[in-house]
Amino acid sequence: MSANIYNGGIIGAKATNRSGVWGVGDQGMTTPTLTLEYLVIAGGGSGGANPGGRAAGGGGAGGYLEATTTTLDLGIAYTITVGAGGSGTAPGASGNNSVLASFTATAGGVGARVSGGVWVAAATGGSGGGGGFGAGTGQQTGAAGTTGQGNAGGNGETTTGTAGGGGGGAGSTGSNQSSGTIGGNGGLGRTSTITGTVVGRAGGGGAAGVTAGTATSGGGAGTNSTTGTGTNGGANTGGGGGGGGNNGGNGGSGLVVLRVPTGFIATFSAGVTSTTDTSSVPGFTIYTITATSTASETVTFT
Numbered sequence: 132m133s134a135n136i137y138n139g140g141i142i143g144a145k146a147t148n149r150s151g152v153w154g155v156g157d158q159g160m161t162t163p164t165l166t167l168e169y170l171v172i173a174g175g176g177s178g179g180a181n182p183g184g185r186a187a188g189g190g191g192a193g194g195y196l197e198a199t200t201t202t203l204d205l206g207i208a209y210t211i212t213v214g215a216g217g218s219g220t221a222p223g224a225s226g227n228n229s230v231l232a233s234f235t236a237t238a239g240g241v242g243a244r245v246s247g248g249v250w251v252a253a254a255t256g257g258s259g260g261g262g263g264f265g266a267g268t269g270q271q272t273g274a275a276g277t278t279g280q281g282n283a284g285g286n287g288e289t290t291t292g293t294a295g296g297g298g299g300g301a302g303s304t305g306s307n308q309s310s311g312t313i314g315g316n317g318g319l320g321r322t323s324t325i326t327g328t329v330v331g332r333a334g335g336g337g338a339a340g341v342t343a344g345t346a347t348s349g350g351g352a353g354t355n356s357t358t359g360t361g362t363n364g365g366a367n368t369g370g371g372g373g374g375g376g377n378n379g380g381n382g383g384s385g386l387v388v389l390r391v392p393t394g395f396i397a398t399f400s401a402g403v404t405s406t407t408d409t410s411s412v413p414g415f416t417i418y419t420i421t422a423t424s425t426a427s428e429t430v431t432f433t
């Protein structure tokens with residue numbers, strides 16, 4: 132008959148044939164945790180560029196993630212990244228992801244654009260970029276957004292080459308062009324009260340057109356000039372840039388906000404730019420992270 136062998140007097144922790152290195156679970160202990168609220172927004176896509184024309188699509192907003200009950204372990208260094216917006220310099224570019232621990236907000240997609248004299252389709256993203264001119268090429272179709280983070284871009288037109296589709300926003304799909312000359316409006320953003328006030332963010336960029344598309348919640352408006360530049364998305368809103376002529380508008384940079392119960396502290400690595408607010412929401416400390424210098428920055432809770 133085999134005998135039970137117990138570890139040197141630690142009650143309830145039974146030895147096994149494993150390595151002899153006891154985990155927390157073996158000792159009947161639990162890792163201390165913290166329940167917090169977060170908002171993570173990726174960088175927005177730029178508006179497309181259509182040098183000499185007015186049919187570029189608006190940029191899609193950066194992916195939008197918000198939760199009110201998330202549990203993280205204390206004492207663990209979690210990755211934190213704020214994604215930059217896409218550059219609107221012709222032909223344009225998608226944004227960059229934002230990250231908190233295992234949660235990744237997907238970059239906004241660039242609007243349809245002309246590159247090397249050829250129309251290039253809008254890019255998918257957190258929210259998708261708006262379509263451009265697509266006479267027989269399909270480039271007029273707005274790109275898809277990411278489920279749970281954003282919406283698709285609107286469609287451009289196929290005949291005159293003078294109106295693009297609006298970029299998708301976190302709150303709604305970008306608008307299609309209308310009448311062959313009116314650029315689509317950017318999709319609506321979403322509002323949050325995580326900082327103690329109501330703020331709208333992650334709106335899609337408006338498209339270029341004879342009449343340019345408009346935008347809200349940090350999205351940039353399109354241009355009605357064949358040599359003009361779309362309006363930039365707002366800093367730290369994740370808004371999409373406006374569709375342009377010679378250049379699109381830049382996508383807005385992303386954002387991470389943490390709402391932590393009073394008594395807990397968030398400590399950031401050296402490359403994190405943040406502010407701390409202990410007064411706007413009673414019982415909570417609000418950490419607003421507006422930039423990270425590398426993709427390997429961290430936050431640790433104690």
